[in-house]
Amino acid sequence: MKKISGITIILTLIGIMLVTGLAGCGSDQPDIIVGGKNFSEQYIMAEMLSILIEDNTDLSTDLTLNLAGSVIDDAIKVGDIDLYLEYTGTALINLGLEPGGSSEEVYETVKREYDQQLNIKWMKPYGFNNTYAMVVTRDTAEEYNLESISDLTAVADQMILGCTHVFTERNDGYPGLSRHYGFEFADVKGMDPSIMYQAVVEGSVDVISAFATEGRIAAFDLVILEDDQKFFPPYDATTIIRGDTLEEHPELEDLLNKLAGRIDDNTMAALNAQVDLDKREPADVAREFLEQQGLI
């Protein structure tokens, strides 16, 4: 009898694991899955889209966060997520097109190409442009008299660049920047975006490729060097959504477009700062903003 009970225990355990595990794959599917990349702005905006939809429709939503840029691009194509916040400049590169053009031109291009190639629809822009910003500490700026990216030409060979891994590889990142402005840094260190700001403040790197809407730029008293030779493409942000999701729930188009023009660079930087610096929950920050705007 003892042997049977032992085997019973293990089979029961395996059975429970399989049933609950596999059941979790199928049942309780939410209507809409909101995706998000792996940084605070994306956490806030994913929460905001989810709250906006749940409060204004009968649809249920679920969040899938912390997806890397390449992962989220595949995820929306195969339909594992329905919508997320994308930037026009990033989309241009995802399509394999060369960076360049005004905000409006880039928006129209990616909107058209995403629709035709992928059946993914672009909503109207929120109003902020989260472009790359070359950033140094105030001390460094004063020491070398830096105001624009061109000013780096003379001193770049003594400096270390800290940036995301993506920035080291892409044409809208360091390789393109280096060709465009004609200088190279002494060394380039790829790192997670969350530690970049700390790294430049501590002096382990001299320049970082920050994001323009990052709350820590102001909080750490960092200086943005002007992109005087207009290298970085625009990164206007908005919601993109799968065409078949929109067909199924056409009411979403008007709803999502309610965010259009409501969030400028400073507003987004302030929302980011509430999460990164004041350590508030992204969902609370998102809900508060929607309430202030009268959208929920």
Add this chain to the structure above:
Amino acid sequence: MKLFSYFVERPDVIFSLLLEHLQLTGTAVSLAIILGVPLGIAITRYRRFANPTMGIASIFQTIPSIAFFGILIPFMGIGRKPAVLVLFLYALLPIIKNTYTGIRGVSPFMIDAGRGMGMTNMQILRMVELPQALSVIMAGVRVATVINIGTTTIAAYIGAGGLGQLIFTGIQMVRNEMIIAGAVPAALLALLADRVLGYIEYRLTPKGLRKK
């Protein structure tokens, strides 16, 4: 105490992610046992397949987990299914290898003794080989499970959920209390799982073979 504040503030979040974590690891390791143990037994009978089988299982082991998760996205998308597949493949090697080694290690005299008593091949497997090899097989299952609980944290990279969700988000928002809230329960889960499997091993061992 700030480091542990997340435990006090959001125990519900931690608990539901812990459950997700357990489901991912549990499903993957269970599937690996269901396939790996019979396969390990089979290659002791058909020995020319032994090296190729373990060779293939070893290859999966050498692929860095984050790369493995990434490679599968174009084929399987994101979420639980690809995560369970990768975790399952990672769990296979220790289970197949230990099953094979354990059964090969059973003294041929014992098998002869069984045969002399008129046992069929199935009876020898069930009553002689498996009980003798049990501790080695279970050692493989325990290693597979403990490592798997760690690897499951990486599955958050493809949106599979689990405690890795807290670790990734915590790193991103520079909130150490979130990283701790993901890492500590994962470590405790690994220790607990090892103890539970140890108990199961004890219960499965026939009385005559139990070490006092």
